[in-house]
Amino acid sequence: MGEQAKVESSSLELIDRLLKTIDSLIAVGDLKQAEELCNSILAKDINAASGEFLYLKGLITLKNEHYQDAVILLTEAVNNNPTNKKFKEELTVALMKAGQSCQDSGSFDEARNYYRCTLMINPNHEEAPEALVAMDMSGDYYLDVLEQIHIWLKPTAYLEIGVSRGESMTLAKPPTFCVGIDPTPLIKVPFHTQTELFKIESDRFFAEHDLPAILEGRKVDLSFIDGLHTFEQVFRDFINVESYCHPDTIIVLHDCLPSDPITSARNRISGWWTGDVWKVLPCLMKYRPDLAIIIIPAPPSGLAIITRLDPESTLLEKRYNELVEEFQGLTFKEFEKIRDESFNLVTNEWETIEKHIKEARTNHQK
Numbered sequence: 001m002g003e004q005a006k007v008e009s010s011s012l013e014l015i016d017r018l019l020k021t022i023d024s025l026i027a028v029g030d031l032k033q034a035e036e037l038c039n040s041i042l043a044k045d046i047n048a049a050s051g052e053f054l055y056l057k058g059l060i061t062l063k064n065e066h067y068q069d070a071v072i073l074l075t076e077a078v079n080n081n082p083t084n085k086k087f088k089e090e091l092t093v094a095l096m097k098a099g100q101s102c103q104d105s106g107s108f109d110e111a112r113n114y115y116r117c118t119l120m121i122n123p124n125h126e127e128a129p130e131a132l133v134a135m136d137m138s139g140d141y142y143l144d145v146l147e148q149i150h151i152w153l154k155p156t157a158y159l160e161i162g163v164s165r166g167e168s169m170t171l172a173k174p175p176t177f178c179v180g181i182d183p184t185p186l187i188k189v190p191f192h193t194q195t196e197l198f199k200i201e202s203d204r205f206f207a208e209h210d211l212p213a214i215l216e217g218r219k220v221d222l223s224f225i226d227g228l229h230t231f232e233q234v235f236r237d238f239i240n241v242e243s244y245c246h247p248d249t250i251i252v253l254h255d256c257l258p259s260d261p262i263t264s265a266r267n268r269i270s271g272w273w274t275g276d277v278w279k280v281l282p283c284l285m286k287y288r289p290d291l292a293i294i295i296i297p298a299p300p301s302g303l304a305i306i307t308r309l310d311p312e313s314t315l316l317e318k319r320y321n322e323l324v325e326e327f328q329g330l331t332f333k334e335f336e337k338i339r340d341e342s343f344n345l346v347t348n349e350w351e352t353i354e355k356h357i358k359e360a361r362t363n364h365q366k
């Protein structure tokens with residue numbers, strides 16, 4: 001072995017020994033000494049051993065419950081070595097803890113940022129979306145709101161796009177007649193009323209089937225759009241469904257009030273995913289001001305209740321390509337601005353929702 005190689009190997013051995021020493025100090029709970037050793041090494045070389053010492057200092061800081069400082073240190077460690085899984089995992093722990101402590105002290109915007117950063121580091125993180133939902137959503141779960149609408153409206157016919165296990169379809173009760181559309185339903189719960197299920201994509205259903213003939217004269221009084229979670233698809237589903245509605249029909253859209261840019265991205269990169277369905281609301285609000293749109297922060301991802309429909313309106317269909325072009329590039333930041341400035345966000349309590357629906361319907365009847 002040459003002199004240079006000998007020096008390198010002995011310095012690697014030294015780094016290894018130091019890392020092991022700090023590890024064992026942490027293991028026995030001597031955080032003070034572990035931190036002093038880390039500090040003395042980092043004082044000589046901040047990037048020491050590709051972030052290993054920054055990582056250990058971050059770990060110590062995390063154990064000392066200084067979560068925001070731990071985030072800074074662990075972020076530096078990750079920047080030093082972006083492929084190190086251990087660094088990233090510990091950074092997400094620090095981010096979640098920092099989020100929780102901000103939330104506890106009432107700093108909700110900061111808490112939101114920490115939870116969102118967690119998702120940027122690990123899009124499959126399970127607790128981060130849950131924490132965001134717990135902070136941003138309130139009131140009854142979306143299925144409970146949908147059930148209330150069924151009980152109150154007693155729709156003659158109910159049309160559902162996206163049936164999955166049947167948990168939303170099971171809410172319909174006699175005498176409602178149901179039509180469900182889903183290419184791959186995985187029905188797990190019983191239906192309680194007369195139901196026809198079409199195992200195809202919604203576009204194909206509207207192209208190939210005669211809905212009025214299936215309904216045998218019944219009117220679509222209620223529809224739930226919860227199929228493929230992309231803007232264009234939900235936009236087309238809305239256009240198709242509206243053409244079979246009457247002014248007092250209620251169309252309910254799922255997933256239009258997202259809490260973060262990762263789980264509401266167009267392309268699915270996260271475990272929990274609501275897609276870019278949300279882009280349809282700014283589009284409808286701008287080009288169809290004749291519609292009444294009420295938005296409910298129902299967990300987990302919001303509901304939009306749309307009424308005052310116009311089955312004769314052809315505007316959206318005629319300008320479909322142009323509107324898709326206009327809204328598909330909308331960013332999450334732009335969405336937040338539109339949401340804060342122009343959404344008709346209604347408290348998620350049935351009495352309030354009912355009042356708003358009634359008002360929307362009587363206004364158009366005047």
Ligand SMILES: C[S@@+](CC[C@H](N)C(=O)[O-])C[C@H]1O[C@@H](n2cnc3c(N)ncnc32)[C@H](O)[C@@H]1O
Pocket residue numbers: 161162163164165166167168169181182183184185186200201202203226227228233
């Ligand atoms: C989120 S799940 C529906 C959940 C259900 N509505 C509920 O609340 O229990 C979405 C469903 O949409 C279906 N889907 C996907 N693409 C579709 C399409 N093009 N047309 C209709 N349904 C579609 C999927 O097969 C999936 O079962």
